[in-house]
Amino acid sequence: DGGITQSPKYLFRKEGQNVTLSCxxxxxxxxxxxxxxxxxxxxxxxYYSQIVNDFQKGDIAEGYSVSREKKESFPLTVTSxxxxxxxxxxxxxxxxxxxxxxxxxxxxxxxTVL
Amino acid sequence: xxxxxxxxxxLSVQEGRISILNCDYTNSMFDYFLxxxxxxxxxxxxxxxxxxIKDKNEDGRFTVFLNKSAxxxxxxxxxxxxxxxxxxFCAANSHAGGTSYGKLTFGQGTILTVHP
Numbered sequence: 084d085g086g087i088t089q090s091p092k093y094l095f096r097k098e099g100q101n102v103t104l105s106c107x108x109x110x111x112x113x114x115x116x117x118x119x120x121x122x123x124x125x126x127x128x129x130y131y132s133q134i135v136n137d138f139q140k141g142d143i144a145e146g147y148s149v150s151r152e153k154k155e156s157f158p159l160t161v162t163s164x165x166x167x168x169x170x171x172x173x174x175x176x177x178x179x180x181x182x183x184x185x186x187x188x189x190x191x192x193x194x195t196v197l
Numbered sequence: 198x199x200x201x202x203x204x205x206x207x208l209s210v211q212e213g214r215i216s217i218l219n220c221d222y223t224n225s226m227f228d229y230f231l232x233x234x235x236x237x238x239x240x241x242x243x244x245x246x247x248x249x250i251k252d253k254n255e256d257g258r259f260t261v262f263l264n265k266s267a268x269x270x271x272x273x274x275x276x277x278x279x280x281x282x283x284x285x286f287c288a289a290n291s292h293a294g295g296t297s298y299g300k301l302t303f304g305q306g307t308i309l310t311v312h313p
Contacts, residue, residue, distance in 0.1 A: 087240070089240075092238075118303075123206070123305055124305060125201075125203075125286060125303040125304050125305040125306055126241070126286065126288075126301075126303040127303075128300060128301075131300065141300070173240050173241070175240070183229045183231060183246040183248070183290065184229070184290060184301075185231065185243050185246065186243070186301060187243070188233075188240030188241050188242070189240050190238070190239050190240050191238065191239065191240050193238070
């Protein structure tokens with residue numbers, strides 16, 4: 084059953100700690116993305132990767148880092164430099180469908196900073 | 198700069214009636230538009246898309262209308278069902294300059310509640 088697996092679903096972090104969110108896909112998609120959802124602000128792009136060993140900053144990359152060593156995996160590290168990390172994080176991968184680049188999302192990870 | 202806007206935070210509709218969700222955009226380079234549906238604590242799921250060369254696309258109970266001159270799109274759900282209760286996001290994408298990485302710009306979302 085193909086899809087995107089994000090873990091952990093819930094994560095608590097103390098201020099000053101780095102945390103890494105996992106994202107794995109078995110859809111054989113080349114492109115992967117990380118979005119952040121905050122109430123009333125929609126989804127904002129953090130980082131994306133079109134191919135292994137390459138990634139680009141999105142609109143709100145400050146305080147985050149990523150790696151893309153394997154096609155299936157795109158982990159996101161939330162560093163202590165991220166000023167307001169409490170949010171719902173969504174990983175996605177994409178495929179072309181009827182001319183549109185359609186993203187498939189994971190179930191999300193909710194990060195809370197204590 | 199909010200390039201995609203959903204000005205109605207919420208919408209309440211009776212079961213069986215039509216739900217109309219609206220979305221406005223400012224970037225004239227957007228050429229594909231998508232609607233996603235999201236339940237609480239889950240990732241969004243793709244509903245329907247429309248290319249800027251069309252003004253309507255239909256899929257079962259869901260129809261998306263695009264008015265390019267007004268930079269406005271809408272999602273119609275007929276008939277509405279209680280299971281349609283969710284947050285709906287519109288999103289836009291531009292292929293200008295050959296970009297094809299799917300950098301979708303999302304609206305803020307509209308919470309749809311369908312009452313039995």
